Amino acid sequence: MIASVGGQLGLAYAFVEREIALSKRYWAWELVWLVYGIVTSLSVAYIGLAAPAIAGASVDEAAISRFVLYLLVGTITWRFLGLIFEQMGETIAWERWEGTIEYTFMAPVPRLTHLLGMCGATLVRALAFSVAILAAVALFVPVDLSNANVASALVLLATGAVAFIGLAIGSAVFPLLWTEKGLQMAYIVQAVVLLVSGVYYPTSVLPEWMQLLSVISPATYVIRGMRAALLDGADVGGVWPDLWPALLVGAVSIPLGLRLFVWAERYAKRTGRLKRSG
Amino acid sequence: MRAIDGVSLRVDRGEIYGLLGANGSGKSTLIRVFSTLLTADAGEVRVFGLDVRADELAVKRLINRVSVEASFFKKLSAMENLVYAGRLYGVGPEASRPRIHAILRRLGIDSGRVHEPLEKLSRGMQQKIAIARAFLSAPMLLLLDEPTTGLDIRSKREVQTFVRDLRDEHDATILLTTHDLDEASRLADRIGILHGGRLVAEGASEELTARHGAASLEDVFMALTGRHIDEADERGEAET
Numbered sequence: 001m002i003a004s005v006g007g008q009l010g011l012a013y014a015f016v017e018r019e020i021a022l023s024k025r026y027w028a029w030e031l032v033w034l035v036y037g038i039v040t041s042l043s044v045a046y047i048g049l050a051a052p053a054i055a056g057a058s059v060d061e062a063a064i065s066r067f068v069l070y071l072l073v074g075t076i077t078w079r080f081l082g083l084i085f086e087q088m089g090e091t092i093a094w095e096r097w098e099g100t101i102e103y104t105f106m107a108p109v110p111r112l113t114h115l116l117g118m119c120g121a122t123l124v125r126a127l128a129f130s131v132a133i134l135a136a137v138a139l140f141v142p143v144d145l146s147n148a149n150v151a152s153a154l155v156l157l158a159t160g161a162v163a164f165i166g167l168a169i170g171s172a173v174f175p176l177l178w179t180e181k182g183l184q185m186a187y188i189v190q191a192v193v194l195l196v197s198g199v200y201y202p203t204s205v206l207p208e209w210m211q212l213l214s215v216i217s218p219a220t221y222v223i224r225g226m227r228a229a230l231l232d233g234a235d236v237g238g239v240w241p242d243l244w245p246a247l248l249v250g251a252v253s254i255p256l257g258l259r260l261f262v263w264a265e266r267y268a269k270r271t272g273r274l275k276r277s278g
Numbered sequence: 279m280r281a282i283d284g285v286s287l288r289v290d291r292g293e294i295y296g297l298l299g300a301n302g303s304g305k306s307t308l309i310r311v312f313s314t315l316l317t318a319d320a321g322e323v324r325v326f327g328l329d330v331r332a333d334e335l336a337v338k339r340l341i342n343r344v345s346v347e348a349s350f351f352k353k354l355s356a357m358e359n360l361v362y363a364g365r366l367y368g369v370g371p372e373a374s375r376p377r378i379h380a381i382l383r384r385l386g387i388d389s390g391r392v393h394e395p396l397e398k399l400s401r402g403m404q405q406k407i408a409i410a411r412a413f414l415s416a417p418m419l420l421l422l423d424e425p426t427t428g429l430d431i432r433s434k435r436e437v438q439t440f441v442r443d444l445r446d447e448h449d450a451t452i453l454l455t456t457h458d459l460d461e462a463s464r465l466a467d468r469i470g471i472l473h474g475g476r477l478v479a480e481g482a483s484e485e486l487t488a489r490h491g492a493a494s495l496e497d498v499f500m501a502l503t504g505r506h507i508d509e510a511d512e513r514g515e516a517e518t
Contacts, residue, residue, distance in 0.1 A: 007368065014365035018351070021362075025353040025395065099349030103411075106313050107366035108338035269317045272310075 008113045015117030016124065019091075023125065037079055037129060038136040044075045044200070045141040065144050069231055072143065074199040076134055077226050080157065081164045081219055082190060083126035084119075088168035089186040091118060093175035101176075102274050111262055119165045126161070145230065152236045153229040159246045160222030166253025167193075167218070173264040177273055193217050198224060218249040281307040282318075282475045289419075289453055291326075294445055296466025297455040298499065300507050304475040305455035306346070309423045312453065313343045325419055339367075342417035346424040348408040352397040356382070356407045359396060360414060367415035374414060381410045384443075386436045402429045409437055413444060420444065422454040426461060438465055457507045459495045469495070473503040 023030050048068035052059045059067075095101035104114065137143070171189050174182030196203065196210050197219035203211055214220045225242030228234035236243070268274050282304040289295040299305045310316040311323055314330050314337060323330045325337045350359045357378065364374030379389055385406045396404055409425055422441065426434045442465060444450050456462050462469050463483045471479040471486075479486060479502055483495055492498045499507050 010370070011366065011368065014362055017365070018354075018358075018362045021354055021358045022351060098351060099345075099347060100351060102313075102315050102345070103349060103363070104366070106315060106338060106341075106343060107363075108335055108368075109366055110335065266317070269315060270319075272307075272316055274315050275310075 008110070011109045011113045012117030012120060014109075015114065016121040019118075019121035019125065034129060034132060037133045041072065041075045041079065041133050041137050042140055044071045045137060047071065049141065065142065066231060068141060069144060070227060071200060072134075072137060072141075073226050073230050074223055076130055076137075077157070077160070077223050078194065078197070078199045078219065079133060080126050080130040081160055081222065082194070083129055084122050084161060084164045085168045085171065085186075085190050085193075087122040087125060088118060088165075088172045089175050089183055091122075092172045093179055093183045096175060096179040096274075105265065105274060111265065112258065115169055115258065115261065119169075122165075122168070123161060147233045148230040149233045149235055149238075150229075152234060152239050153226055155236055156222055156225040156229060156239055156243060156246070159243060159250060160218060163218030163222070163246050163250035163253060166250055166255075166257040169257030170253065170260045173260050176261070176264050177268060193219055196220070216249070218246045218253070221246040221249075280475055282311070282472075285472070285475070285477045287470055287477060287480065289451055291451050292445060292449050293467050294441070294452040294454060294465050296462035296469045297453065297472055298457065298459065298462050298469055298495075298507065299455070299472035300457060300503070300505065300509055303472045305472055306423050307475075308472070309343065309345075309421050309453065309455055312419075312421055313341065314338060340418045341421060342367075342412040342415050342419075343421040344405075344408050344412045344423060344425045346427050348401075348404040350396050350404065350407070353395050355393045355395055356387075356399070356410075357392045359407065360411055363411045364414050369414065377414060378410065381413050382406075384436075384440055385410060386433065402433050405429055406433065406437065409440070413440075416448060416450075418450060420450050420452045422452060424455055424457070426456070426458065434461070441465060459499065459507060463495055471499060471502055478502050 045068050047054075048071045049064060051064060051067055092101070095104060134143075167189075171186040174185040176182065178185070192213070196206065196214040197217045198206075198214065199219070203214040203220055203224075206214060221242040225234075225239040225246070228239050228242065232238075285304075285308065287295070297305050297308065307316065311318050312325065312330065314334050317331065325340055328337050328340070330337050351362075354362075357375070360378045361371050361374055364371070364378070369377075378392070382389065382392060387403060387406055387410075391399065391403070396407065399407070405425070405428055412420060412422075420441075425441075426437050429437065438461065441452060441454070445452055454462075454465060466483070468480065468482055469486060470477050479489075479498070481489065486498045487493070487495060490498045490501050492501060496507065
């Protein structure tokens with residue numbers, strides 16, 4: 001049993017190692033995405049700092065500081081979750097273009113192990129990017145984390161990652177079946193999740209029908225909980241109202257995403273869609 | 279349209295079976311069915327007694343494939359691609375690295391180039407790396423889909439010698455598709471001729487020429503299909 005688990009972990013590690021090697025070879029692109037992430041997060045923070053000038057009203061410093069942190073928690077958490085979502089789909093699309101998907105699917109690796117390996121690689125990258133962005137932004141903008149409960153924020157982030165992995169696996173079905181259009185479809189899904197999840201604003205400002213969509217987005221709960229933890233110092237008990245829905249989405253979305261992926265793989269094999277597209 | 283229709287063939291253990299056919303005849307489709315990459319609408323495919331659908335994972339452990347196009351992560355080096363491929367078959371880097379060097383040496387690849395990104399290597403060298411990838415897992419059934427297409431004469435011979443050695447040294451069974459008649463005669467113990475998705479003839483090269491009173495395998499092919507092997511099958515260039 002232990003040998004079997006070790007064997008599967010070894011197989012899963014192949015995908016982590018592959019992604020690390022690819023990141024090294026594409027280091028210039030990685031740098032571009034990192035700079036892009038820092039710049040967009042910084043821009044959002046400056047919007048917060050400029051709030052009194054934009055609104056034409058005086059706002060006390062504590063409120064501005066809170067507003068900046070509110071925006072930063074949203075943008076960096078979204079960057080973390082978004083990277084998980086994007087990378088799964090992009091990796092599948094990339095493998096379709098290169099034609100390597102046939103070799104991945106032909107290898108004696110259970111699909112669960114394959115996808116877990118991809119998720120591991122994705123998490124490593126998303127975490128590294130998010131930490132680097134936070135550190136870089138903190139150099140330019142005063143970030144007051146004196147009240148933060150880091151432990152409950154980490155619990156929420158881990159839960160959000162799990163919930164997003166399910167969504168990401170499910171959305172990776174699009175590029176698996178339709179190489180180019182599929183990735184476009186996945187981006188549309190991601191954009192809708194961004195809009196309805198309260199990344200930069202409370203979901204209460206959304207029209208009612210959009211608020212309905214926000215209920216099924218795990219990002220809504222993760223971002224709201226992260227704000228409670230980092231702005232108000234809420235402990236795990238305090239963020240529980242946001243934690244359990246995110247856990248529930250993860251518990252549903254991972255098995256559902258896996259089933260969808262396996263179904264799509266069978267469909268692709270039945271209809272000859274795995275053939276190289278690039 | 280049926281890409282392959284009513285094909286029934288058996289490849290014996292340790293045999294090199296050459297599947298001859300023009301472009302579009304269904305060769306690659308057949309290889310993809312054996313590779314578990316394509317599910318046949320009907321019929322049965324067994325690899326050493328295992329059903330490719332019901333025992334998919336077990337079948338995957340026994341097979342490997344070389345396709346006509348070398349599909350790799352082109353920014354990664356040959357070594358990185360091959361170490362990754364080895365891991366997928368449960369072979370760790372400590373075991374795979376010496377094996378990779380040995381295989382590449384036999385295929386005539388300078389070991390100094392194994393750390394260059396694959397995109398910097400010629401088409402022929404990339405194809406040899408693809409062949410090395412398939413050999414790395416020491417498959418019991420090796421599926422070679424036009425493995426020497428695009429290689430120069432010398433490289434072709436090196437690959438053909440290696441294929442034969444692999445069978446002799448490792449008791450591998452090999453299903454080879456080609457439209458190179460010389461390659462089929464040189465390597466295959468038995469040859470099947472595929473035309474319009476159907477297997478129209480089967481036998482050793484000499485048997486086929488004798489049976490059809492032909493001077494060469496090319497004449498046999500012409501007699502059976504009414505066309506030259508380099509002409510695309512009337513169903514089109516693209517095989518599904």
